[in-house]
Amino acid sequence: MRKIKRKRKIQNKKRQTARSEDFIMKPSVDWCFKELMRNPKTRKGFIAVLLQVKPEEIDETILLENELPKEAEEEKKGILDVHVCLADGVQIDIEMQVFYVEYWDERLLFCLSKMYAGQIKAGESYRILKKCIQVSVLNFERFPDDDFCYRTVHFWDEMAGKKYTD
Structure with a gap:
C-alpha cells in the first residue's frame, strides 16, 4: 500500500512539473507586459513597430518612473503601465x-496631459516641450462601429481643418 501511495505521489509531482514547464503567461497580463517592457531590446522593437520605423532609428529607450508626480496633495495621481523616454x-x-x-x-x-505638462517648470520656455505619445493596447471593443485595430488620434482645429500636433 505504501509503495502505491509513494508511486502516485511521484507521478503527481511529475504531472505538476510538466504543467508548470508548459505554462506560458499571456503578455496581456499586466505584470507580464511590464516585465516584457523592462527588456530594452523588446521595448525598442515594440516601439519601432508602433511608430512604424526601423529599430535602428530608435537610439535609446529609457524606462521612466510610472507614477506621474503630483504638485499638490489634492491632485489626482496618474499611474502609467509603462512610461518610456526616447533619446x-x-x-x-x-x-x-x-x-x-x-x-x-x-x-x-x-x-x-500630465505627462506633457510635467516637462516644464516655471520660467522655462514652451520651446522645450517634447511630443508625448499614448499607446493603448486594448482587449475590449472600444469602437464597435468599425474593425480597425490601429488608429492615430491628433489634436485638431475643426473649423480650419488643421491639426495642431503631429
Whole structure:
C-alpha cells in the first residue's frame, strides 16, 4: 500500500512539473507586459513597430518612473503601465488594458496631459516641450462601429481643418 501511495505521489509531482514547464503567461497580463517592457531590446522593437520605423532609428529607450508626480496633495495621481523616454526626449505611455474601463478616454487624456505638462517648470520656455505619445493596447471593443485595430488620434482645429500636433 505504501509503495502505491509513494508511486502516485511521484507521478503527481511529475504531472505538476510538466504543467508548470508548459505554462506560458499571456503578455496581456499586466505584470507580464511590464516585465516584457523592462527588456530594452523588446521595448525598442515594440516601439519601432508602433511608430512604424526601423529599430535602428530608435537610439535609446529609457524606462521612466510610472507614477506621474503630483504638485499638490489634492491632485489626482496618474499611474502609467509603462512610461518610456526616447533619446530625443519624446515620451511614450504604453497601457495594456484587458477589461473595459469606464471613462477610458478621459483617463488617457488626463495622463497624457500630465505627462506633457510635467516637462516644464516655471520660467522655462514652451520651446522645450517634447511630443508625448499614448499607446493603448486594448482587449475590449472600444469602437464597435468599425474593425480597425490601429488608429492615430491628433489634436485638431475643426473649423480650419488643421491639426495642431503631429
